[in-house]
Amino acid sequence: MPRSKDAFEGIYPCDFYTPAELLDPDQMYTIREIGRLLQGLDPDADLDEGTEAVLVDWAVPWVMRNADDLVIGEPPTEDDPGYYGLKTDQ
Structure with a gap:
């Protein structure tokens, strides 16, 4: 159900990192x-399953929105996930 903006203690801009701000150009x-x-966490941070599911829900549209600035790496095996990295001139 919708809530009035007045019901929140704080309202913040919905700003996301650009790929260049977020990703190391040499990493996937x-x-x-x-x-x-x-979320400003270490990429290897240990998270509970529920928190990780929420973060994945945020990451998928971010990748899709920024696809022009990203490259995709073939998964090492069929059981491994895909890898994404910053598109560079290399």
């Missing part, structure tokens, strides 16, 4: 790692 990341980075 999984969706789970990108979700952690979007």
Whole structure:
């Protein structure tokens, strides 16, 4: 159900990092790692399953929105996730 803006103690801009701000140009990341980075966490941070699911829900649209600035790496095996990285001139 919708809530009045007055019901919140604080309202903040909905700003997200650009790929260049978020990703190391020499690294490739999984969706789970990108979700952690979007929250200012270490890409290897240990999270409970529910928190990680929420972060993945945020990371997928971020990757799709920023696809023009990203590259995709082939997963090492069929059971591994895909990897995403910053598109560079290399």
